[in-house]
Amino acid sequence: xxxxxxxxxxxxxxxxxxxALYWLPVxxxxxxxxxxxxxxxxxxxxxxxxxxxxxxxxxRLAGVWPVGxxxxxxxxxxxxxxxxxxxxxxDDYPTHWELEGLPFEAALAAGRFHTQRYRLRAIQRGNVSxxxxxxxxxxxxxxxxxxxxxxxxxxxxxxxxxxxxLGHTLHATDQxxxxxxxxxxxxxxxxxxxxxxxxxxxxxxxxVIDWKATARQLKPISRDYQEERDQQVIFLLxxxxxxxxxxxxKSHFDxxxxxxxxxxxxxxxxxxxxxxMTFGRESRWLAPQKGHAGLDRLLSGVYDLQAGEVAPDYxxxxxxxxxxxxxxxxxxxxxxxxxxxxxxxxxxxxxMASRHMVLCASMRETILDDTLTAPVYQFSDALRLAGTEFxxxxxxEAIRRLGMRxxxxxxxxxxxxxxxxxDRYLEIKESGQL
Numbered sequence: 001x002x003x004x005x006x007x008x009x010x011x012x013x014x015x016x017x018x019x020a021l022y023w024l025p026v027x028x029x030x031x032x033x034x035x036x037x038x039x040x041x042x043x044x045x046x047x048x049x050x051x052x053x054x055x056x057x058x059x060r061l062a063g064v065w066p067v068g069x070x071x072x073x074x075x076x077x078x079x080x081x082x083x084x085x086x087x088x089x090x091d092d093y094p095t096h097w098e099l100e101g102l103p104f105e106a107a108l109a110a111g112r113f114h115t116q117r118y119r120l121r122a123i124q125r126g127n128v129s130x131x132x133x134x135x136x137x138x139x140x141x142x143x144x145x146x147x148x149x150x151x152x153x154x155x156x157x158x159x160x161x162x163x164x165x166l167g168h169t170l171h172a173t174d175q176x177x178x179x180x181x182x183x184x185x186x187x188x189x190x191x192x193x194x195x196x197x198x199x200x201x202x203x204x205x206x207x208v209i210d211w212k213a214t215a216r217q218l219k220p221i222s223r224d225y226q227e228e229r230d231q232q233v234i235f236l237l238x239x240x241x242x243x244x245x246x247x248x249x250k251s252h253f254d255x256x257x258x259x260x261x262x263x264x265x266x267x268x269x270x271x272x273x274x275x276x277m278t279f280g281r282e283s284r285w286l287a288p289q290k291g292h293a294g295l296d297r298l299l300s301g302v303y304d305l306q307a308g309e310v311a312p313d314y315x316x317x318x319x320x321x322x323x324x325x326x327x328x329x330x331x332x333x334x335x336x337x338x339x340x341x342x343x344x345x346x347x348x349x350x351x352m353a354s355r356h357m358v359l360c361a362s363m364r365e366t367i368l369d370d371t372l373t374a375p376v377y378q379f380s381d382a383l384r385l386a387g388t389e390f391x392x393x394x395x396x397e398a399i400r401r402l403g404m405r406x407x408x409x410x411x412x413x414x415x416x417x418x419x420x421x422x423d424r425y426l427e428i429k430e431s432g433q434l
Contacts, residue, residue: 001049002136007042007143014038042143049139049146053082053110057089057133057151066161067122070100075133076115079108086138088145089116092131097122122158125254126304130154159303160254160261196224232288232329233267233274233425235260236321239305240280240312242336247366247414253307255363255414256334261299262418263332263425268295270429276301277324279317281308285324318348322355330357330428332421337362337398337411346402359424360402361410363417368392 003011014035021028060074073093079085090103101118108114122128132149139146197213200220213221237260243253264274268291275288276298286301288294312335321331331352337345337360345360352358371388374381399411412420 001046001139001144001146004138004143004145010038010143041141045139045141045143048141049137049144051082052137052146052148053085054080055085055087055135055137055148055150056080057135059091059130059133059151059154061130061154061156063156065122065156065158066163067125067158068161070119070121072117073120073130074115074117076113077106077108078113079110081110083140084109086142088136088138090134091118092133092149093120094122094128094130096124122156123249125158125160125257126306128156128158130156157303159299160258162261162265162299197221198224231272232325232327233263233272234288234321234325234329234331235264235274235276236317236331236333237276237278237302237305238280238312238333238335239278239282239307239310240335241307241309242312242338243280243307244309245336245365250414251307252336252363252414253305255417257302257305259334259361259418259421260302260332263421264295264298266422266425268292272330274298277317277321278302278305279314279320280312281306281310283320287324288329314344314348315351318351322352325356328356330359330425332359332361334361334363334417336364337395343401349402357408357428359408359410359421359428361412361417361421362399363414364395364411366413366415369413 014031017031021031056078058076058078060076062071065071073091075089075091077087077089084107086105086107088103088105093099098121099118100120101116104116104118106114106116131153133151135148135150136145137148138144197210198221200209200214200222204222208222208224210221210223237256239253243251243256245252247255260276264276267274271290273288273290274294276284276286278284282305284301284305286298289297314333314335333349333352335345349358349360368388368391371384372392374385376382376385395411399409402409410417410420410424
């Protein structure tokens with residue numbers, strides 16, 4: 001139990017009046033009597049406060065939240081019996097989240113309830129728990145607050161905000177929007193996937209005639225083909241220490257994860273299977289799968305991933321991925337390149353490129369571009385500009401040593417990664433390179 005403001009105020013009043021006895025000694029006995037009554041009342045109230053009213057609290061909230069958005073939480077406090085209760089309520093929410101609407105206070109008679117809604121804003125992906133609610137119950141005389149915890153734990157999965165993510169990216173690639181929302185139409189007679197048998201038509205190549213079906217039907221029968229649509233897009237995602245760098249309020253890893261989900265959405269709309277393998281801090285493998293089920297599986301499998309203080313091993317990751325996939329795939333490697341990575345990353349890309357199409361996407365810090373365009377007013381600004389130019393020159397040399405063609409390499413700021421990957425993917429699909 002903790003003293004209430006009333007108890008503290010009365011205690012201070014009695015202490016102050018005690019000093020006045022120096023000038024009014026005749027009031028000593030009445031003052032002592034009042035003090036005795038006050039102490040007895042305080043002790044009695046503390047004893048009465050031990051009988052806690054029968055309170056029950058319920059929490060209602062969604063089990064899945066998008067990160068960075070405000071979400072409602074509803075608390076319902078039930079008074080199931082006992083004396084009249086005055087209660088202060090505070091919920092046990094993740095301390096790094098933003099909060100509006102707590103604490104609140106309610107006065108309840110037996111058999112009544114009070115409902116209060118407050119808002120939380122999740123600022124990080126992953127699994128979180130909300131613990132039992134904190135209650136402070138006022139004693140009958142209002143001199144003490146008795147503490148209690150009621151309710152049950154609630155579990156929330158915080159996902160990337162997919163609607164906002166797609167909205168920004170599709171706006172940035174508005175020239176391609178008409179193609180993003182539709183699957184490409186079948187074109188008869190082309191491609192390598194068998195579709196159906198049909199009667200021979202004038203102009204059909206002799207290569208498409210099915211001679212066995214022709215013999216059975218006693219008339220020319222041709223095979224009908226369609227474009228191959230069961231291609232695979234596999235993301236090789238770095239979860240190492242380089243991805244801990246921040247641009248704005250998001251880490252490079254969060255930007256990379258947003259880009260993965262955006263391109264995965266576009267790819268499944270094009271009829272491709274999407275999968276992901278992570279390396280660095282944590283290794284996960286989600287085999288390629290088509291359609292909305294594949295996208296949902298991908299989102300559920302990576303929403304709680306976090307980068308960590310681990311050096312990435314590109315060659316080991318490439319070897320593991322090569323052992324997992326046999327069919328030709330489009331591999332998108334997302335990392336944050338440094339000049340010391342050129343040999344290991346080059347060997348890894350060459351290994352994967354022997355059987356697959358590889359696109360390497362590297363994120364550079366936004367502050368580098370900002371420094372190049374910032375005005376120079378003093379010597380420290382000149383030094384900063386020269387250091388940035390030198391660093392970028394080393395970065396360009398490291399990229400050159402990778403030996404990759406320009407269309408197989410992207411070096412952009414994190415904010416432009418999603419749009420750049422979508423554009424490059426659509427270019428490759430339209431060119432028929434996959």
